[in-house]
Structures are given as structure tokens and as C-alpha cells.
């Protein structure tokens with residue numbers, strides 16, 4: 001029997017935890033599948049990329065396109081040009097893309113124009129907000145894909161409404177949760193304060209971030225379970241305008257970190273903008289804010305499962321908080337993951353970027369207990385269902 005040749009694509013941090021269980025499942029069937037992994041190189045820092053390959057045991061990419069940073073047009077254009085060369089050389093039966101980053105959209109378009117079938121893991125999510133670059137990536141990708149592998153029932157409905165054939169839509173569940181379930185015990189073993197010490201961004205008189213020094217101790221060195229807030233933010237809508245970022249920083253310094261320590265994993269986009277807007281030093285000097293570099297997967301999972309409150313604009317962290325039960329303030333006007341919201345049984349509340357709205361939710365959440373919510377098929381078996389769907393679809 002001819003083996004099915006699958007070329008899968010990753011580019012940025014949230015892709016790695018989605019591809020890991022898929023790659024592990026394919027390897028179980030060496031007589032049926034051949035896997036070729038492409039990294040577009042959109043994220044390239046060790047802490048944003050390589051660390052996940054090591055900790056999640058993802059096979060080394062067969063090729064790294066080295067795309068790097070740039071405007072959307074530059075990233076998408078360069079990815080298409082470089083990906084096309086690999087595609088023509090490798091001639092896969094299927095291209096598998098995940099999520100909603102620029103690689104997802106660029107590689108789907110390139111493959112379809114060469115009449116190669118495309119499967120999308122995490123199809124059907126919609127924020128209905130075209131200001132989000134990811135929404136454009138999702139809509140374009142789904143509109144041309146052959147196999148739409150969906151994480152929840154909202155996604156199924158969105159695709160039906162857009163007129164996709166029922167035969168194309170496969171409800172497989174959330175692959176992020178496969179990774180979470182496979183790694184939660186290992187994460188639980190970690191020591192909170194060691195995570196902080198290892199990843200702390202030490203103060204630097206120049207205001208520039210520097211390498212972590214091992215002998216520097218954080219201002220708050222005794223972090224306890226359920227007594228801190230964890231924060232990540234990187235959406236352009238929160239961090240690209242000085243006015244918005246400044247108002248969020250004021251809220252964090254004056255109100256949020258007053259209640260309990262705030263552990264902030266700083267995304268490179270956010271760090272760049274905090275420095276550009278002259279806000280970096282003030283945040284660094286706030287005694288109850290602990291700035292850390294982007295942390296590894298297990299470390300983030302431990303922070304999430306131990307925090308009293310999650311404050312985030314990340315898509316993946318909304319989902320992980322839902323399953324872990326961490327009350328989650330989603331600092332966005334809309335979400336493509338409504339299944340995580342309180343009104344649908346989850347733990348997230350949408351607040352947008354308005355400091356007052358965030359503060360109201362924060363005060364309420366101080367009294368909430370952890371209560372995990374598992375939407376249908378968020379059960380750790382998604383990668384297996386995806387591989388079955390590809391096998392059924394055939395070459």
C-alpha cells in the first residue's frame with residue numbers, strides 16, 4: 001500500500017503545541033504515513049520556538065524557511081515563495097496547517113494553487129472581527145481547505161453557515177488539550193519559585209532587557225499557589241498603540257499588582273513596544289510585578305494551574321485556562337473561542353482593553369474558585385481522530 005505523504009507546517013509559538021500530538025500519532029503508523037515537517041521560521045528566538053521542540057519532543061523540522069519578522073505582506077509573501085520550492089520538491093499528498101498565523105494562510109494558498117489537498121487543524125473558529133489579522137487567516141484558509149478539522153461545536157456551526165459541505169467538516173476536538181493532558185503531571189511537579197528565578201528579567205540601568213543572571217532574586221521570592229495573577233499579552237490591539245498600552249500598564253501597576261503579585265511573561269512584541277513607548281523602566285521598577293521572559297510549555301502550564309487569576313489576550317491560554325479552571329480575564333473585544341466563556345460553561349470573561357472593565361472582572365474573580373470545564377471532545381484524543389480522518393480521506 002502506498003504511504004500517505006503528509007507535509008505539516010508550523011511557524012509561531014502557538015503552532016508547536018498543536019503539531020506535537022499530531023506528529024506523535026503519525027509516528028505510530030510508519031507503514032501508512034510519511035511525515036515532513038516545515039518550520040517557516042516566523043518565530044525564531046529559542047524561548048519562542050526551539051524550546052518547544054525540545055520539551056514537547058517534536059521531531060526536528062525537515063526544513064526551516066527562515067522567514068523571520070516583517071510586515072504581514074513580507075511574511076506571507078516570503079513564506080509563499082520559499083514554501084512553494086519545498087512543495088514542488090517534496091510533492092506531498094496532503095499539507096496540514098494549524099491555527100491562524102501567517103504560515104497557516106500562506107501555505108494553504110500555495111498548496112491549493114498546486115492542487116495539493118489541505119487539511120486545517122482548528123478550522124471554523126471565528127471572532128467576526130476583521131481587525132484581527134488572524135481572522136483573515138482563518139477565513140482564507142477555511143475557504144479553500146479540503147478537510148476542516150474543528151475543535152468545538154461553534155466552529156461546526158460557523159462552517160455550515162458559510163456553506164461548507166458536511167462531508168468536509170470533521171469534528172475532532174481540541175488538539176491543544178491533547179498536549180495539556182499529556183504534560184500536566186510533569187508540569188505539576190515544577191517549583192513555582194524556581195520557574196521565576198530561571199526566567200526572571202533582571203533590572204538593567206539601561207532599560208534594555210538583558211540575559212537572566214542566576215544570582216538575582218525577584219522582588220517577590222515566595223510565590224504561593226492561588227495567590228498571584230499571571231499575565232500574557234501580545235495582541236496588536238493591546239500593545240501596538242501607546243495610549244492603550246500605557247493605560248493597561250497604569251492599571252497593572254496601580255490596581256492589579258496591589259492585590260497580589262503579578263507574574264508577566266513578556267512577549268517579544270510587547271517588550272519592544274514597552275521600550276519604544278518609554279514604559280519599560282516603570283514596569284521594571286514596580287515591586288509587585290515580576291517580569292519574566294517567555295517561558296517553556298511546562299512552566300507556563302504550572303503558572304496557569306497555580307494562579308488565582310489569568311489575565312490574557314492569548315487564544316491558547318483561554319483554552320488551557322478553561323480546562324484547568326483558572327478564572328480568565330480575556331482582554332479582547334471578541335473571541336473566536338466562545339466555548340471558553342462563562343456564559344457557555346467556561347471560565348473566561350471578555351473585557352476588551354478598557355481598564356475599568358478589566359478591574360471590575362478582576363475584583364469579581366478574586367472571589368472565584370478554580371472550576372475546570374471540558375467542552376465536548378476536549379479529551380486528549382484529538383490527534384488520533386485527526387489521523388483517522390486523514391486515513392479515511394485517502395491520498
Ligand code: UD1
Pocket residue numbers: 012013014042043044045048069070100101102103133134234267268269272
Ligand atoms: C504571531 C501571530 C499571532 C500569534 C502570536 C503568538 C500572525 C499574524 N500573528 O504574532 O496570531 O498569536 O504570533 O505568539 O501570524 N519577535 C522576536 N522574536 C521572535 C518572534 C518575534 O523578537 O522569535 C518580535 C519581532 O520584533 C516581531 C514581533 O515580535 O516583529 C512580532 O512578531 P510576529 O511574528 O510578526 O507576530 P506576533 O505578534 O508574534
Ligand code: UDP
Pocket residue numbers: 013014017232265293294295296297298300301313314315316317320
Ligand atoms: N505559552 C508558553 N509560554 C509563555 C506564554 C505562552 O508556553 O510564556 C503557551 C501557552 O501556554 C499556549 C501557547 O503558548 O500553549 C499560546 O501561544 P500564544 O499566546 O503565543 O499565541 P495565541 O494562542 O494567542 O495565538
